[in-house]
Amino acid sequence: MCLTQHFWQFLVPGITLGSLYALIAIGYTLVYGVLQLINFAHSEVFMTGGFAGLFITQALVTAGLTPHGADSVLYTVTGLVGGAVFGAVVAFLLERVAYRPLRRRNAPRLVYLITAIGASLFLSNLAGKLFGRDRTNIPELYANDVVFTLFGAQVRVQQLVIIGTALAMMLLLDTVVNRSKLGAGIRAVAQDAQTASLMGVNINRVISQTFVIGGLLGGAAGFLFGSYLNVHYQMGFLPGIKAFAAAVLGGIGNIRGAMLGGLLLGIVESVSQSCMSSQWIDVVAFVVLILVLMFRPTGILGQRLGRAA
Amino acid sequence: MATPQAREEALLTVRKVTLRFGGLTSLSEVDLSLYRGEIRSVIGPNGAGKTSLFNCLTGVYTPQEGTIEFITADGTPTQLVSGPPRRRRSRKPHVVNRAGIARTFQNIRLFAALSAFENVKIAAETRQRTGPIGAMLRLPHARANERRSDARTRELLDFVGLRQVADELASSLPYGVQRRLEIARALATDPALLLLDEPAAGTNPTEKRQLEGLIRRINTDLGVTVLLIEHDMKLVMSVADRVTVLNFGRVIAEGRPEEVQRDPVVVEAYLGSTEEKP
Amino acid sequence: MTVGELPLAVRRPRRIDPRWLRLGGWLVLGALLCVMTSTEEGTPSDHWLVVRTALGSTKLIGWLLAGAIVWALLEVWRARGLGTVVSGRTAGVRGRWHEITGGRRAHWLFLGIAAVAAIVIPQFLSEFYQRVLVDQVAVFVLLAVGLNVVVGWAGLLDLGYVAFFAIGAYTAGYFTRALPVKPPFHLNPFVILPVAVVVCLVAGLLLGAPTLRLRGDYLAIVTLGFHEIVQLFLVNKNNWTGGNQGAFGIPHFSINIFGIHYQWTLASLPYWYLFIAMLAVLVFLFDRLEHSKVGRSWTAIREDEVAAAANGVPTVKYKLMAFAIGASTSGLSGVLYASRIGYINPASFPVVLSITVLSYVIFGGMGSLVGVIVGAALLTFLPAVFQEQNIVRQEDIPMWIGAILVVMMIFRSQGLIPSRRRRRELGLAAQGVSDADAMSETPEGRA
Ligand SMILES: Nc1ncnc2c1ncn2[C@@H]1O[C@H](COP(=O)(O)OP(=O)(O)OP(=O)(O)O)[C@@H](O)[C@H]1O
């Protein structure tokens, strides 16, 4: 009853949020695929994208004036690219500075995880110190009009921008992973790193590239998310955990699984708003995570990229 | 040497076990009956499915088809795999061990940072009932158990001839010694059936001779049934009562060692395989 | 051309001398430290305040110089091969040192000295430091000793540890009628201790049972989520928990049996001795646990889960046991904390606190009781001192904690005072033998 009543109201916001979760989840799943590591610091890659987008668009937009037409497109693309690039830079440095020394030493997984958590804590609080700890809004880059109504629910420009960008990036990524030499390298390392290195795959390079790809998507998601809500030094924490839950839901290590899981989680989370008060919404993702782990730990699509459980 | 034919009492019965990994079938309709008290050897070329068979028996892998029945110490038959086709379950590895099946690993898996003594002691303690409260308060039964497992550990180290390296780190021991330590650890769980996965691999001739004696003593002195995977034919011929030959996941021959050795199908399997092991 | 070939196309063949790259690294690190040590903080109206003031000050020159000097020293060190020379010369001494510090006797000697110091020294401290000792050092040492069971001994990563601390504290609030929801009967805090232990034990079992069957790293994320849910519950379930305001007026401990009457008050010292007594009991019990069948089983699981299971160790049961023991220790500390402070609210138990406690355990040396006690004591006492002296802002402490975790993992993952077993394990893992945590595979994994 409660579901059917407001279903359409919450569907589009759900897809919007879900496509962002999907973008972040891909970063988790890629790194998990090649390193079997939950990269906790990925949420800070996402946050970096938010801040980079914020600063770039603040520099471009005159305060108080909403740009039109070509300017809107230009500024949005610049913010997006800026977020993606800075996200990628942080992801790359993270791998270089924090994880690579551990790999050289063949450190146990506990050590990797603790490093990831430490890096996450460090980066988010460094950002808090540098840029302040209040929420900041990304300036409006276009008039956020209602484009059309879907079964009584309004669909706005911003939602379409987010969904469209995310889908485009996912399609591009899917092509890259499945068609290109780079993708072949990633898949080879995920299957069996040892054999891949014997076959002449440069593992370090593939891992760097994996982090960069994850960082590009995560950073872009950070900018989109920041313009949807706001930018904050801890903005990565909850979306990060939820995106990881989405990755597990789809089957960790499986890229299409991450996309599907992200969308599904976003929709479930948003739609369940019609049944419960919104303060409890964050619980949904964890409940989904625990249910998946209990009943289908390999996720919906199975763990294709990496090893089986 | 016990003659199994004298009392044909099955300890372990494997029926039509099939194990697949995606498209690859590593065991197909394997049948195997093991008699109480015998030393059975499983041989076959590399990749024949020998280790996979062990993993099915010990609950590491769940075969898609077939049954495995084991007679526990109190005489009750236990199914090690059960459930309807798509939801089959193996007994958990530690449950299998408690039922009376112990194993060693092809690639030695000792607790590397612990001493030889501790390695065996951990296994010797698993049947005891000491819980966290007993351990924290060092209650009388916990102390008695501790003394018992210490004694049992010393006994087993003596049995495999490793008393003098008891306090050395497992990882610092020579390869052959590590193999014997792994056997001692397996024996510490009081098994009725011991699965040995290539215990002679990487050992020198002296160690092989010692191992041969050890396997015999395990069988006669401790009364443990032994299932032995081995590539070293000399060892197999001298200790095994019967031999089962696997090739491409199928049982292609079974019988007394000298019969099997002459079997043209077996000769063909070994000559036909890329890696020949005499 | 596909996207995949791009990196090849733009790659330049010329390589920069790695020495200059390292210099660059050190200079960047110097600048970063210059920013990190700034006592200012950015604001939404001026995002670049800190960066501008820190990098614009003369302090920067000092930091860059320091970076360059460290670089130069390290280059000389490297060029002369001094590393091997020194490690060769000091090998004997270090071996002796490890032998002495790692041994059982040194362990008890240290704990004895620490106990005497803990009893005597606080008498001579000012009220401020006494308060730091109780509210920071004692609470977190107790927490760290419990988390050590989970992380150090069982090799599991629990990121929701402080949620059990909160559960313990709210249990105390409930049974002392401080919460909006009233209990059927009123209990003395001493009686609440075992109650909270049982409550947290059960909560730990409920959370652990579905997750511990799986690969170990999922536990990390599930426990993090659990902590978040507990937070949400405390904040939103106003009519039970008092919401953001929390609960006030939780009574102090008191003894009133066999004609002995004693009432703890706001004074710090009596609480300090209460905490120390609890800690002594726990250390005594946990030390026995480590050197018992249970502790050995944990070690076996950490090193090789498949082999442990094949030799009859019920791996899930032992992981669950460690998890539950950790949870109940956390709950116990929660009761002590609630009663000491007198009021509790959700903000006292933020998610980052779980990670903070983890960092104490890691810093001190996971698996070593002495290590985690020293680690937690140092990392709680020093920040309090720095804060008092206005050297570090309170908000920046998580940043430093994060930095310490990363640096520690890269350069000394065994911690300050490692346990002997742990050091060996990490050493062996580096050579590709064995493992050092319980998260690589399930017993039904590969063999
Ligand atoms: N976990 C697994 N995933 C996929 N394939 C597997 C797995 N384990 C075993 N196999 C395959 O099953 C087949 C049988 O392997 P198994 O290890 O049982 O052979 P083996 O007889 O023990 O060989 P060897 O003499 O080399 O030890 C091989 O083709 C192997 O690649």
Ligand SMILES: [Mg+2]
């Ligand atoms: Mg094998």
